[in-house]
Amino acid sequence: MIMPEQLDYATISEIFHRFHEADPVPVGELDYMNAFTLLVAVALSAQATDKGVNRATAELFKVADTPQKMLDLGEEGLIGHIKTIGLFNSKARHVMKLSRILVDDYGGEVPSSRAALSSLPGVGRKTANVVLNTWFRLPAMAVDTHIFRVSNRTGIARGKDVVAVERSLEDHIPAEYQLNAHHWLILHGRYTCKARRPACPACLIRDLCPYEDKTV
16 A cells, blocks of 8 residues: 655645634543643553543542652552553553652652653653643644554655654644644544544545545
């Protein structure tokens, strides 16, 4: 399968204009209360569904919505809340370690730089970018499997790995759309431009998309 070439500026602008018209204020599907609970929710969501994470954190965040409260809860207490999530043991260890670092090194606050966020246990570049974009309102591109697929399939951004796609998105998406681009692309990939059978007949950018294997 040959992926399309990089789209031109006018076409990308029209694509994101349509996304904006259809959903002016897109939001993610993870539940959170503050920067810390968002960070924890995103870290827990690796290899898990947002719905599954939300079910697990509904009660967790009532008792542990700050790094200190998470430390007070303890690792076993945390596991009791998240044991329905895949890899819960390693995720619990990471959450406890990052909570300790936030308390000791950042005064209990979530830092607002990618480098600082990415240095936390269990927090990679994608998680850091989600927090930067969703909480700190920076135009960061958190490239997951959905965004990687949509970007390459449509030609919005081309790249052989997630960092290359991230850079390409930053380079090619018009500035006025960059803040919300992450949410538009992930929702489009999750519900329309799906991996196995994309819902091309219902796609609002079907006429602009050069993907050859469209469904009918």
